[in-house]
Amino acid sequence: MASTRPLQSLMKRMGTRNCSAVSKGILSSSEELMRLEYDCSAHNYHPIPMVFSQAKGSCVWDPEGHKYLDFLSAYSAVNQGHCHPKIIKALTEQAERLTLSSRAFYNDTFPILAERLTSLFGYEMMLPMNTGAEGVETALKLARKWGYEKKKIPKDEIRYVLIGVSFEQAIIVSCCGCFHGRTLAVISMSCDNDATRGFGPLLPGHLKVDFGDADALEKIFIAHGDRIAGFLFEPIQGEAGVILPPDGYLMSVRNLCSKYNILMIADEIQTGIARTGKMLACDWENIRPDVVILGKALGAGVIPVSAVLADKDVMLCIQPGEHGSTFGGNPLASAVAIAALDVIIDEELIQRASEMGQEFRHQLLKVQQQFPQIIKEVRGRGLLNAVELNSEVLSPVSAYDICLKLKDRGILAKPTHRTIIRLAPPLSISLEELHEAARALIDVLELDLPKMQKDMPKVVEETIPQACDRCGRQV
Numbered sequence: 001m002a003s004t005r006p007l008q009s010l011m012k013r014m015g016t017r018n019c020s021a022v023s024k025g026i027l028s029s030s031e032e033l034m035r036l037e038y039d040c041s042a043h044n045y046h047p048i049p050m051v052f053s054q055a056k057g058s059c060v061w062d063p064e065g066h067k068y069l070d071f072l073s074a075y076s077a078v079n080q081g082h083c084h085p086k087i088i089k090a091l092t093e094q095a096e097r098l099t100l101s102s103r104a105f106y107n108d109t110f111p112i113l114a115e116r117l118t119s120l121f122g123y124e125m126m127l128p129m130n131t132g133a134e135g136v137e138t139a140l141k142l143a144r145k146w147g148y149e150k151k152k153i154p155k156d157e158i159r160y161v162l163i164g165v166s167f168e169q170a171i172i173v174s175c176c177g178c179f180h181g182r183t184l185a186v187i188s189m190s191c192d193n194d195a196t197r198g199f200g201p202l203l204p205g206h207l208k209v210d211f212g213d214a215d216a217l218e219k220i221f222i223a224h225g226d227r228i229a230g231f232l233f234e235p236i237q238g239e240a241g242v243i244l245p246p247d248g249y250l251m252s253v254r255n256l257c258s259k260y261n262i263l264m265i266a267d268e269i270q271t272g273i274a275r276t277g278k279m280l281a282c283d284w285e286n287i288r289p290d291v292v293i294l295g296k297a298l299g300a301g302v303i304p305v306s307a308v309l310a311d312k313d314v315m316l317c318i319q320p321g322e323h324g325s326t327f328g329g330n331p332l333a334s335a336v337a338i339a340a341l342d343v344i345i346d347e348e349l350i351q352r353a354s355e356m357g358q359e360f361r362h363q364l365l366k367v368q369q370q371f372p373q374i375i376k377e378v379r380g381r382g383l384l385n386a387v388e389l390n391s392e393v394l395s396p397v398s399a400y401d402i403c404l405k406l407k408d409r410g411i412l413a414k415p416t417h418r419t420i421i422r423l424a425p426p427l428s429i430s431l432e433e434l435h436e437a438a439r440a441l442i443d444v445l446e447l448d449l450p451k452m453q454k455d456m457p458k459v460v461e462e463t464i465p466q467a468c469d470r471c472g473r474q475v
Ligand SMILES: Cc1ncc(COP(=O)(O)O)c(C=O)c1O
Pocket: 075, 131, 132, 133, 134, 136, 179, 180, 181, 182, 234, 238, 239, 267, 268, 269, 270, 271, 295, 296
């Protein structure tokens, strides 16, 4: 875990909250705003100390007017670029006309989105939600329901004298190192002990398998296949550090899921909507999952929109009243999502992500050649990329510290784990802006890193790696 010390010391320096400034609405400096958030909002994130005040395309400005390039894109939610004019126009026009009907009634925008999504992605039906985690929850419920109704997964019955108790036992298999969000059902599959400890009891009915290992998956399918409803996976593991599976893995998963009658559920929340240089990352192996979950860039970073895609055989297992959300399918989100998809197609962002991604990795590999001891690996697909640093050579500096220095040089990136920097700019980014990021990384490694290593107190590295509570693997 990255240290929280820099943030805490910054907050100490900034002093206590200025109540009169808050009430007069004149609080506007970055330091004041960070202080206020630290005082009044839960500390459930560890942000890089930079305040977004305005953004356009790949550029972001802080309240003091400093300009930065965004290499996180709100975890791939801003694929179309910040505040895209066509998407903002769709938002404002819709906002003036109708924002919410709830699905107690119909509205005249959501059906257009439903048709657009299903025809674009080639599925018979979609189910709208808001956040990514809700999309994943929906897919899990759908898989369980399908498991009992269509696959006929047994419900064990234990009969007592007066009551009968039925144990529903459908299993979902997910991958070690996965990230699917933060709700209770979803963290029940997580390998991140920080995300799960203290939040139990977790949901039963999950099995874990190594990501990228089709043989291990088949072993689990052979052992428990009659009770397994779905296999949930990310085609590229984003939060784990942009981990790509071996070539052919997705195809093997497709074949195994078909063979054992198990739903193949692709979480494309981070990888979908052109991010990896294809509309879906699963398109890299031309496979069609049974269930696809979309989120993030479906709302173009403007409004939360998520959706689950499946054919009728699966989707119609959910009946009226069994699942939903007040805001799911709202007209405002629908109008934004339609415009978000239009921009992806009209501006050829799939092709762009592919070409720019290749160029960016080429540049990053050149940086690696310059610093072969420090950079362990450059990897990624399209514009979802990561630079993995060598922890021993880097020590006591972490990837978080490197990101702080990148920020000082105008590049916004966020680490995953202690040694990995994810680089995922908006897909509209220019070649020159990619060069700027590569140059900033060179400067940080050449000029800032030696100073940081000299100045930072040596930390005693944890000698015992932690074992994941669920799969028992070292993390
Ligand atoms: C692959 C994946 N699934 C699900 C989620 C959860 O999405 P949200 O934060 O919108 O709930 C994320 C978020 O980072 C993600 O990367």
